[in-house]
Amino acid sequence: MGPRDLWEEALAGMLARPVRSALTTLGTVLGIGTLVITLGIAATAGNQIVGRFDALTATSVIVETPEDRVGWNDVAGLARLNGVESATALAQSEKSSNQSVTANAVIDPTRVSGQTLAVVAAGPDLPRTVKGRILSGRFYDGGHSARRDRVVVLGADAAQMLGITDVRHAPAVFIAGRAYTVLGILGGFQRETSLATAVLIPPALGPEFGLRSVTRVLISTRLGAAELIARQAPLMLDPRGGAGELRVIAPPSPTRAKDGVQEDVNGLFLILGLVSLVVGAVGIANVTLVTVMERINEIGLRRALGAGRRHIAYQFLTESGFIGLIGGIVGACLGIGVVVAVSAVKTWTPVLDLRLALVSPLAGALVGLLAGLYPALRAARMEPVEALR
Amino acid sequence: MGEPVIALDEVHRSFGPVMALASVSMRVEAGDYMAIVGPSGSGKSTLLNILGLLDRPTSGSYLLDGVETASLKDGDRTRLRGRRIGFVFQSFHLLAHRTVAENVMLAEVYGRRSRSGRRERAVQALRRVGMTHRTDFSPATLSGGERQRVAIARALMGEPSLLLCDEPTGNLDSRNTGAVLELFDSLRAEGLTILVITHEDEVSSRAARRVRIADGALVEE
Numbered sequence: 126m127g128p129r130d131l132w133e134e135a136l137a138g139m140l141a142r143p144v145r146s147a148l149t150t151l152g153t154v155l156g157i158g159t160l161v162i163t164l165g166i167a168a169t170a171g172n173q174i175v176g177r178f179d180a181l182t183a184t185s186v187i188v189e190t191p192e193d194r195v196g197w198n199d200v201a202g203l204a205r206l207n208g209v210e211s212a213t214a215l216a217q218s219e220k221s222s223n224q225s226v227t228a229n230a231v232i233d234p235t236r237v238s239g240q241t242l243a244v245v246a247a248g249p250d251l252p253r254t255v256k257g258r259i260l261s262g263r264f265y266d267g268g269h270s271a272r273r274d275r276v277v278v279l280g281a282d283a284a285q286m287l288g289i290t291d292v293r294h295a296p297a298v299f300i301a302g303r304a305y306t307v308l309g310i311l312g313g314f315q316r317e318t319s320l321a322t323a324v325l326i327p328p329a330l331g332p333e334f335g336l337r338s339v340t341r342v343l344i345s346t347r348l349g350a351a352e353l354i355a356r357q358a359p360l361m362l363d364p365r366g367g368a369g370e371l372r373v374i375a376p377p378s379p380t381r382a383k384d385g386v387q388e389d390v391n392g393l394f395l396i397l398g399l400v401s402l403v404v405g406a407v408g409i410a411n412v413t414l415v416t417v418m419e420r421i422n423e424i425g426l427r428r429a430l431g432a433g434r435r436h437i438a439y440q441f442l443t444e445s446g447f448i449g450l451i452g453g454i455v456g457a458c459l460g461i462g463v464v465v466a467v468s469a470v471k472t473w474t475p476v477l478d479l480r481l482a483l484v485s486p487l488a489g490a491l492v493g494l495l496a497g498l499y500p501a502l503r504a505a506r507m508e509p510v511e512a513l514r
Numbered sequence: 515m516g517e518p519v520i521a522l523d524e525v526h527r528s529f530g531p532v533m534a535l536a537s538v539s540m541r542v543e544a545g546d547y548m549a550i551v552g553p554s555g556s557g558k559s560t561l562l563n564i565l566g567l568l569d570r571p572t573s574g575s576y577l578l579d580g581v582e583t584a585s586l587k588d589g590d591r592t593r594l595r596g597r598r599i600g601f602v603f604q605s606f607h608l609l610a611h612r613t614v615a616e617n618v619m620l621a622e623v624y625g626r627r628s629r630s631g632r633r634e635r636a637v638q639a640l641r642r643v644g645m646t647h648r649t650d651f652s653p654a655t656l657s658g659g660e661r662q663r664v665a666i667a668r669a670l671m672g673e674p675s676l677l678l679c680d681e682p683t684g685n686l687d688s689r690n691t692g693a694v695l696e697l698f699d700s701l702r703a704e705g706l707t708i709l710v711i712t713h714e715d716e717v718s719s720r721a722a723r724r725v726r727i728a729d730g731a732l733v734e735e
Binding site: 126422426434 | 566568569592593595596599605607610611612625
């Protein structure tokens with residue numbers, strides 16, 4: 126019996142009961158489909174999370190410094206490091222975080238006229254480092270700090286709380302009874318979002334609020350440089366001191382984050398996919414077994430016509446393997462379709478391992494072959510006399 | 515006279531304590547048309563299965579075309595069966611979802627003959643049984659007699675030494691029975707060896723030789 130004869134006989138066997146063959150295929154379709162969807166969605170979502178993570182967190186390094194360890198000017202050196210886009214020092218204390226701020230000097234006992242806001246001393250590079258946007262006016266510069274100008278920039282939420290929407294007429298705020306001119310309003314923080322409710326002051330005014338030294342340094346790096354900068358920044362900021370005294374908060378490695386996400390999603394749904402596949406295999410095994418029992422006469426006839434046991438086994442294996450293969454192909458197509466559709470709805474970029482599309486049909490065929498093994502052996506073991514009875 | 519097609523010598527077949535065939539010896543020469551008759555339970559089917567290499571005798575010797583079959587391995591018996599024996603069954607055993615031609619061609623699927631010319635050979639076999647006008651029909655559309663003629667064409671396809679028929683007219687009315695028996699007559703005239711197992715006198719009376727089987731033993735009439 127040549128391969129072409131085997132194929133034609135198996136194909137005829139499958140087409141003899143097309144609906145049953147299609148329904149049998151469905152088990153593998155669901156199993157392989159679920160696996161492809163699981164792996165595809167995991168890869169896509171993982172990539173999506175990493176994408177967001179890259180844009181925001183993966184380029185952010187924060188160095189927390191103890192009192193009097195790092196000076197305001199030390200931060201300027203950081204900008205010379207290859208990979209640093211901008212760096213800004215901040216000073217904030219518990220005391221400065223609870224300042225009563227009012228928009229005018231009149232104290233009206235009948236209404237709440239002041240707000241408790243945080244006062245934060247920050248270098249002039251802050252808008253760039255936190256990727257913020259000036260909503261009104263401008264940010265202070267080195268000159269303001271050098272001249273000790275009594276100017277502030279309000280975070281967008283702080284400005285709203287104080288009822289200041291426009292700085293064209295140079296409004297003032299009063300902190301601890303002293304007036305400060307509002308230079309601008311800073312909003313759209315992508316990092317350090319808590320600064321939206323803060324009053325930002327030039328470093329030179331820090332001592333007025335007990336902010337003498339830098340407490341934190343924010344560094345915005347280029348993509349992929351965060352790990353390097355996280356190692357170099359403490360040495361740059363404090364070459365003499367033990368680098369261990371500065372606490373560096375760096376993003377986890379993007380690859381690790383991606384793998385983590387994929388492992389979380391995969392672990393859960395892979396089990397689901399495998400269970401579906403096993404159910405599909407059991408379906409194929411059941412139906413093939415029923416088919417073998419129904420085709421006893423045919424098996425007997427084939428044996429009488431000179432078919433050996435292996436010919437009978439090959440035919441049933443070819444049928445179940447092909448049903449599995451078709452299930453694998455359809456399942457992979459459906460799975461890829463779902464991944465693409467979900468990505469389209471979520472406006473994600475679909476990420477699919479090409480190997481998955483190639484391996485899925487083979488996995489389906491393998492499932493079909495394994496599921497068909499027992500029924501095929503049953504058929505092959507049948508004695509022709511009994512099969513023809 | 516040449517080698518007999520069938521030479522059974524002291525063949526026994528028992529199923530546990532039940533002796534289905536007891537010391538059966540017979541010879542069938544090439545070109546013989548022989549009928550084995552007997553009531554049900556007489557051992558007809560057991561004899562047919564042994565003759566058709568579908569079963570092995572418990573003891574004794576069976577030569578088919580001079581080949582001792584008792585000692586053959588399963589695979590060799592299967593090949594010998596496929597090459598030398600054409601089966602005709604009472605219930606035709608045609609595959610319902612294949613055409614008449616495909617059913618006939620099935621006889622060559624497991625042999626060593628090349629695929630090329632297979633359809634022509636099938637049509638040739640159908641011509642011998644007068645069924646070429648139904649070549650691409652489904653068996654479901656044929657009458658019982660036509661189905662049996664297609665089954666006979668399938669049996670003839672491999673040019674067998676022996677046509678082994680098990681109650682070939684058991685499912686046919688008298689008109690179709692007559693047609694099949696006429697076909698056997700003409701096949702015999704072509705020189706084919708035919709062995710028919712039947713319980714119908716109408717069938718057995720057409721054969722040149724008649725052997726009665728009763729309680730597992732043969733008596734030539």
